[in-house]
Each structure stands twice: as structure tokens, then as C-alpha cells.
Amino acid sequence: MLKVQNLSISFVTRIGVNKAVDNVSFSVEPGKITAIIGESGSGKSVACCSLLGLIPSPPGIIENGRALFDGIDLLKLSEAQLQKIRGSDIAMVFQDPMTCLNPYMTIGDQLTESLRYHQKARRKEARQRAVELLQEVGIREPASTIDDYPHQFSGGMRQRVMIAMALINEPKLLIADEPTTALDVTIQSQILQLLADIQKQRNIGILFISHDLAVIADIADQIIVMQEGKVVETGTRSDIFHNPQHLYTRKLLAAIPTDCKQATLPKSEPLIEIRDLCTWFQRDKAPLKAVDGVSFDIYRGEVLGLVGESGSGKSTIGRSILRLVNVTRGQVIFDGLNITALGPRELKKLRSRMQFIFQDPFASLNPRMTVYETLAEPLLLHGIEDRSTVSTSVLRLMDNVGLARSFARKYPHEFSGGQRQRIAIGRALATRPEFVVADEPVSALDVTIQAQILTLMQELGREYGLTMLFISHDLAVVRQLADRIVVLQAGKVVEQASSVNLFSQPQTTYTRQLLQSIPGRGLLKSKIAHD
């Protein structure tokens, strides 16, 4: 029903012409889910948004191509004609449900306005229809919540509202642009299920855009792989997963973490003992109990995975251990020393022995310091090197984290996300710490970069003999790295076990639910079966 042929789009800016989409052709069949896969900058979103005239122009220019939808070339339509198609025949669902709903309007008004505009529906009918749809996408008590504002809904619920909004005019094609990327895993699997159900019930076509092959592994019929503006491979799901042709497709597949670290734990004593840790934040009324009575040990030389959804308190635990936030109650004992009771001087001495790697490589580096200054700072501070020898050390450190030495005097904004994360890792390892907290170190990165950074961390961990607390929302990533895993929910420990045991014999319902939500679970199973 949709046939895109030879589509080329350029962005013309002062710096130059950037060919975002280069001679791209694909088609979407009715009654099927077609997925476009690619990393950031692959042009997947631009290509799809351009079909509905939703790319900013200027700077965006559609240079070439056709997009036939039921025989009409969308790219030749006037703005007024496109408006008739947008939201009625073709609807869209976007990535971040937090920002995609208008905070100043009730969801009812937002749901009904396109029905009222396209079909000239009466207020009452439109409202009735909206309530039915909200019911269908799983919003509880839609008759009353329809008059609420977006901020009164959770992220998952908002995405359901977005989906209802897209469906209200019974579109033939639904374009979903990374609809689950901003959501927690359990919510993600619910939304994926919802999309699959809707597609079956209504027999519509869905064009699903994603950066993550695993996400669409269970639902896509057709898969299109894009890289740097070009389509590199097209095929059915089983073609792509079991018989990938293009090198890049194979790289993407290889980047899906499927291995499980086999427990090879030599018996060792705990390096860190956490006892009844409570970190509460002062709020207007009741305190926010981010971490509420957590106890576990981290053994010398192990990688301990800390897993939980947003709001589970996993980051706060990491920050509490390093005393980056004030602990309300409890003890963190590091190598016999109670960190929570240390004075500033003793704490400073300890700081060189434990470090933090942050999630967002764009925020974790001082934008006004060069790589050299960033890496030299800890070395000089802790007296590991003096001014005369520090540059040699910094250059060696850059080798270790895989950065070209010639970059030493460049600033963070001159690097890509992956390179920045390498700088941040270098800074954390500069003092040769024994213990590192890595807080979602790869979740802001593209999948192939993610794999590179994970490999680097594994290698460096071995080389430096690190003990690591690896915090992540992504169980698949964690199990690749961690010896043992602690599962958190709402500030409390739900379960802890070795990686192998946690995956083979989860003890609690919450863990089981988490495991079932891992995207591409079928894929994992088949791969494990293969091995």
C-alpha cells in the first residue's frame, strides 16, 4: 500500500549539504508490520517523516523520489492535500510520550480534535469514540480520565493515549517512530504487544522505526536495515535474523547481547558490604524513599549487576556508595572502612580507590576542558604524577581506552558519544581504582557502539583487576557482564543470585516479569538452543 522509490533527502546548512536519505526504496504491505532499523543518523526517521511532509524545510529538501500511497504520490501533494491524509489515512506515534502530548490540553481534547476536524464529528460522538478507544488501548476508567491532563498519566499510559490518538480516524497505515524507546522494559513489552494486537484486529499496516533489532524481533514481518542514509538490506524477519547478507546487518545482530557470563567466581571476601542502606530525599510532605533498607555485598574482583526499572533506586545506590548523595541511614563498608561515617579528609583519600562512570557522556565531561586536562586532573590531584610526567601518563591512558593520542588537546564537543564515553572511562580509571560504579554506561549509545564500549569495559576490568557495580535497566546487557545480579524494585532488593541462576530459575514474580519483558526473548532462546 505504500511504495517508496528512490527517495533522497538533503539537509542544506551553512556548514554544508548533508545527504540524510540517499536513494532509498522500500514498501509497506497492508496487514503487516514493516520495521526500519538503523542507528542514529541513519536517516530512518527523516525518511518516514518526509512522507507526511513533517521534516523542517528549510533546511530539509526532498531531492528525488516517489512515495506512492494507494496510488497517490505523497511527495507531490500540496500541504492542504497532505493535511487530509495526515492523521486520517496515515497516522503517527512518536518516541517520547512525555513531550509529544500537549501539556496544556486535556487528553480528551487532543484525542477528539482530529476526529472533529477530519470527519466533522460532533463533540458528543467524538467523545464517545475517544472513550471507546481509550478502553481498547487499556486506559482504566476512560470515561473520567478523558478529562485529565497528560501529566496525570505515567509514561506507558501516555504512549497508550498517543496510540489511541493515532487510531481515532481508523488509519490504513500507522507509522511508529521508536514508540517504546523511552519506556521501561516491562512497559515496552506491553506496548509492543498492544501494537501487535491492534495490527491484527484492524488489519492495518504498521511501519515501525527502531534502533534496536531486538525490540522488533518478535513482531516485525518485514525488516529494512538502513545505514548512513542508505538501505543496506531488506528481508523477512527470518531472513534477517537467520540469514543476514550484509556485513552491517551481521554487525547489528552481533551487537545484541545474548551471551551469559558463566560464573567463574573464585571464593573471595567482600570488598564492599552494604547494610540496611536508606537514602531518602526530602520532599514537601513525605520523604521520597529512593533507597529503602538495602543490604548486599560486592565481592572483590566481581562484576555485580544492579537491575531495576526507572525509580527503583539503582542509581541512588551507586551514588550513595560513593557518597555523592547523603545517606539517611545504614552503612557502606569499603575494605573495612565505614564510608558513611568518614570525614572529608579520609573520604578524599578513599576517592582515588573508587570511581564512577556516568550514563550521559554529553553531560559527564566538562565542556570547557580538553581531553588532556580532564584526564590529567585526577592524576595530579592524587599525586600520582607530577606536572613533568603527567603528559606521558595521559597519553598512555588514552591508548588504553582506545582514543587516538592526536585527540589529546580536543574538547568534548568535538567527539562522538562513544568517544566521549571512552574519555569518561579513562578519567575513572586514571587513579587505578579498585572499585568502579558504572551507571548505565552504554544506554545513551548506539547499539554497535554499545557493544564496543562493553567489550572495552570487560577488557579493562580484567586488566585493572576491577571490582564493578554495573547498573542497568537492560537485563540482556547485564547478564553479558555480571557475575551476580541484584534486582531492585521501588528502593528494595527483590532478588539476588548468580547471573546463570537468575536467568534459569528466577525466584520472584517481579524477576520473572522482567525476564519475560526482555525484547527479542525468542531470539535469545533460539540462539541459546543453537549453542
Added chain:
Amino acid sequence: MWRFIGFRMLQAIPVLLVVITVTFFLIRLAPGGPFDSEKAVIPEVQAALEAQYRLNLTLFQQYASYLGDLSHGNLGPSFKYPGRSVNELIAAGFPVTAELAFYALLVALVIGGIAGVVASLKPNSVQDYIPMSVAMIGICMPSLLLGPILILIFGIYLDWLPVSGWNDSPGDKILPAVTLGSAYAAYIARLSRAGMLEVMSQDYIRTARAKGLPEWQVISRHALRGGMIPVIAFLGPAFAGLLSGSFVVETIFQIPGLGRFYVQAAFNRDYTMILGSTIFLATLIVFFNLLSDIVAAWMNPRLRDKLRAP
């Protein structure tokens, strides 16, 4: 909501008390008494005058009795206009100033708002550059310069409009209102442009477009509300600025408003008048700040919820 309003009202009370107290004592600190200019006043007359204005009491007693009067809304007698109370003078001047400020605000909101929104719709085009250049002129051309220039052009060279007075001849309100309002029109144009640009880059605008709404509905239904919040929040400070700006404009156009009285009182050292009008204007300004805060908060559903929460 009411709690919030009540809370803010309560906050306004200490502010006003500070204003009253500081003004009262500052004026007593001033060198020279109000009757110093009249030379060689007979001691009995002097004493009678002092008794009339309660100057024979101790400072604290004066303050207490002033507060007492104030609680009945009585601002006391004027020093310079015997037999007239400050209340009467304010009642004579304020309606004129209020009318002037109202027209100026109207000019500022309508012209500024429209210019800003129009400019934001096509950033970096002629449609943006022209209104924004005019706005820049508005900001850099203070009323004390704009007023005389407008008088020169429209009043004297072209002879289209009267150059002074208020309600004396038709059209005599146009130049003062434009002079007073232009700088605020310029600010509002810049604010609303920035606000609209900010909102138009939000994801929910893309959602609205993806629904197939025509552009004018996207703007009127989805963008305007969020884009105008900074403008609403600015109205409180703008009103305060308009009131003090009216001092200059009333002087230029010889308008018998409160601003002109105030400046005259300042020169005449008519202390009760200064004190009274300062308190009066401060109360107004505090009230309008409160009002614009509440309206701006009310326009944001998220804040509104917080206000509503018990």
C-alpha cells in the same frame, strides 16, 4: 487554588509593611522640614502647623498614628495643598494615570503580541526581521526621547494630533499611549516571539501536525497557550513599569495624572503626598504582580494541580 492565592496574599502583607515602614522613616530622615522654605514663620503658627500634621509627637507615635489612619484608608492631609487630603489628590490623578496605563498596555499587548507571533511563524525571514527590527528600535528609543520626537513629527510638523492635555481635544490620548506603550510592545514582541519559537519546536507541535490539523489550528489551539505564558507573567512587572513610566510621559505631554503630581510632590517636598502615593502605587504593583503570577500559573495545568492540592 484559593490556598495559593491566600498564601500569596499573606506574602504581600509583609512586603507592603516593609514599603510603608521604609518610606515613612526615609522621609523623616530627609534633611529639612516641609515648612523650611517659608521664612520666619511666627512660632505660634509653626506650632499649630506642627500639631496639625502631628509633627509634635515622637517619631514612633507619628508612625503608629499613621498606621492607624492607614488602616482606615486615610492617607492624611497634604503638606503643600492646605485643606486637601492625599486621598483627594490621588483620587484626582489616578483615574487619568490608570486610563493612560490601560491604553498603553493595550497598545503593547496588541501590537507586541501580534508582531511577536507573526515573527515567530517564519523565523529568519523578512516577516521576522521587520517586526523584530522595529521592536529593537522600540527598546532602544526610550519614552523620554520617543515622546518629544512624536510630538515634533505628528504634533508640530504634520500637525495631525494634539501635543498635550488629556481629554481636552480629540485624539490627545493617542501620542501619550503610544509613547508609553512602545517599549513594552517591543518587549512583548520579543518575549512572545521567543516563547512561540520555544513552543513551536516542541514535540507536541509535531504531533498536532501529524494529526493533519491545518497550520492555523496548530498555532491557535496548540502553540499560543504555552507561548503566551511568559507574556502573561511579564504583565505584572510591565504594569509596574508603566506606572513609573507614566511619570515621564505625563511630564512630556502635561497630563494631570498621578505621575505628574508625584514628581511635583517630590520637588515640593510634600512628604505626606509622596508617602501616600508611594504606598498607593506599591499596593497596586504588588497586587498586579500577584494577579499576573496567578494567571500564569493557572494557565499551566501542571502548576494548577499543585495549587489545587490541599
Added chain:
Amino acid sequence: MTAPTISDLAQTEQGTSLWQDAWLRLRRNRLALIGLIILILFIFIAAATPWIAPYGYAQQNLELGASPPSAAHWLGTDIFGRDLLTQIMFGGRISLAVGFIATAVALLIGITWGAVAGYMGGRLDAAMMRLVDIIYALPFMIFIILLMVIFGRNMLLLFLAIGAVEWLTMARIMRSQVQSLRQQEFVEAAVSLGLPTVTIIRRHLIPNALGPIIVYTTLTVPSVMLLEAFLSFLGLGVQPPETSWGLLISYGAESMEEYPWLLFFPGLALTLTLFSLNFLGDGLRDALDVRSAKD
């Protein structure tokens, strides 16, 4: 084919810092650049006025009276036959001085107040900002007029009074800067490295908070100059024998029908300066915006 091994920093390529980036962007902004040049020129003239002014400040020529611009008096003369160019140059000294000194006062108080409140947080922050809110609600313009009425038209008082109004916004900006920076991961990283607080503030906070402060300072100067002009126009600011652009405009307005140049040229001087500062401020805002550097 491998690149020669780098063993020394000097062999590496020099990166472009955000400051350099900003300067490049500012240089491309023609209006801002013109503003900067005019401003530097005006400041230079103001500083050199006693030596380069064509006539003496108090030099009168009653026979000449008010005369339009001529070869001897480029901008004409006022009713006492005083050279207008000289008057404007001396007035500019005062106007610019008020603008910059009062802004400096505001900057000093505002930055300290805001930085302390933002860095300390908690109750102290709440109390400090509460105070700012309260002072904010005061009708300040009226207070300045009051002060000028009561204490005479004293220049020092003028600086202090204007500075006292403008520091409030400065404090708010600084506080929000410090607060948002404190939550940035690179500041957390500095804490976890064990850097002393002073170093964190000096090396990680201040350089990153500087951009908005520079921009806002540039935009505060014109509003301060406006305030001065406003007060002088009402006769409550600068007093003869001193003069300022506001005062010259006020004199010019009195006789503008007969001698329009007496209004026009001082007005032009003030407007040009305000334009320059505003364009420079806008240009700096665009140039220093760290977010746009990412794209």
C-alpha cells in the same frame, strides 16, 4: 603507513574550545560586531574626552547663542553658545560610567548572592531567595525616585540605588546556573574525584556559568543607562553643572521646536549606544549558547 607515534602533547592537534567557537560565531554576526566596535569607540572617546573635546566644557559664547551644525561646531551649539559635541562627550562620560559602574555593583552583589544560595542549597538558599522575591515585589523605581528626592541628587547614591535594583535578576540567573550545573554529571564526577570545593567552583562551575552572566551583563548596561536617563529627564538624576545624555535630551526637548538638533544629537548618542549594547548582547547570547554548540 602508520602515523608517527605521538609522545608529546605539542605534537597533537589543537582543539577548538567553546570560547573560540563562540568568538567565531560572534564574528559572523555583523550587527553584534558593529555594536562592539561602536561601543569600544564610545568608551575610548569618553575616556579621552578631557583631551580631545573640541571646546572647554563650560565655555560659553552668548553672542552666538543656539546655532545649527556648522564647520566650527559640528553638532551645533545650545542657547548659551556651548558646543553640543563637547556637551555630548562629557555627558557620555557620565552616562556610560553610570551604566557600567552600576552594572558592576549589581554584578558583584548578584553573583555572590546567587552563587552562595545556589551552591549551599537547602534552608539558606530558600531564605536568601525568599528575600530576593520580597525585594523584587517592591516598587523599586518609585523607591529610587524617593531616595533621590530625600538625599539630594548624589551620584554615588545613584550608582548604589540602581545597582540595588538590578542585582536581583543577576542573583536569580546565577543561582539557577549554579543549581543546574551542580546537578550536571561532570560536577558530580569532579566530586567523586575528590577535588576540593574551591577547585570545583573555580574550574568546573565558574567557566560554565560565565556565558549567561556575560550576556546578561551586556543587557543590563543599557537598562541601567535608560534608568539614569529617565531620572535625569525628570530632574532627579544627574544635576548641573554635571551633565548626561538624559539631561541633554530633557533640555533639548524643551526647545525642540526652535532648535531640533539639541534633541536629535543627544538622542542619537543614547540610542546608538543602546543599540550597540543590545545587538552585542543578542549576538553574545546566540554565540555563547552552549546547546547550539552541540549541533
